[in-house]
Amino acid sequence: MGIRSDLDASFDYEIVDEFLDHYSMMVDNMETMIIDLSKPNMFEQSINELFRVFHNIKSASGYLKIEQMSKLSAFVEDSLEQIRTNHQSVNEETVNWLLRISDMYAQWNEDLKLNNSLSHIKYSLLKLPDLEK
Template identity: 75%
Template sequence: MGVRSDLYSNFDYEIVDEFLDHYSMMVDYMEVMIIDLSKQDMYEISINELFRVFHNIKSASSFLKITQMSKLSAFVEDTLDTIRTKHESANEETINWLLSISDMFALWRDDLKNDNELEHIKYSLLKLPDMESS
């Protein structure tokens, strides 16, 4: 039994389907927002929207007891909060790290779709980028 089957056995189908639909849309949009961080005129909108996306994923996955997704979302949300309050731009290392994070969430989307167990979090994602360098 995969993670989707587990969700359906523990929660109302409508709640799970709504989560799956919204999660898929957020993952699809993530990469565009991350790339837009490199554009000065899009930075503020993108960093705030990314923060909201990870906050929403954290809240929903926590409610659904998808622990590893909830924990990684919280980690990224905290990091994005630091970036948006202490920095006026995102450097290339930060953008590449966020793109790797996005890839992890895309893998999980595929795991959910295919009713597999979720891939383990890649340890390299837990090492924060140097946000100070240009």
């Protein structure tokens, strides 16, 4: 039994379907927002949008008891809060780390669509980049 089957067995179909639609949309837009962090005129908007995306994923996946997604989302949300509070821009290392995070969420999106078990979090994602320029 895959992740989608587990969700459908535990929650109302409409809740699961709405989560999957929103999750897919957020994952599809994640990479653009990350790349836009490198543009000085887009930084503030992009960091706030990314924070909101990870906050929403954290909340929804927590409600649906998708523990590894919820935990990684909380970790990324905390990191983004640190960036948006203490920094005016991001360095290349941070952008690359966020792109790898985005890849993990894209993989989970495929796992959800294919009703597979969720892929394991790559441990390299749990090492924060040097946030200083």
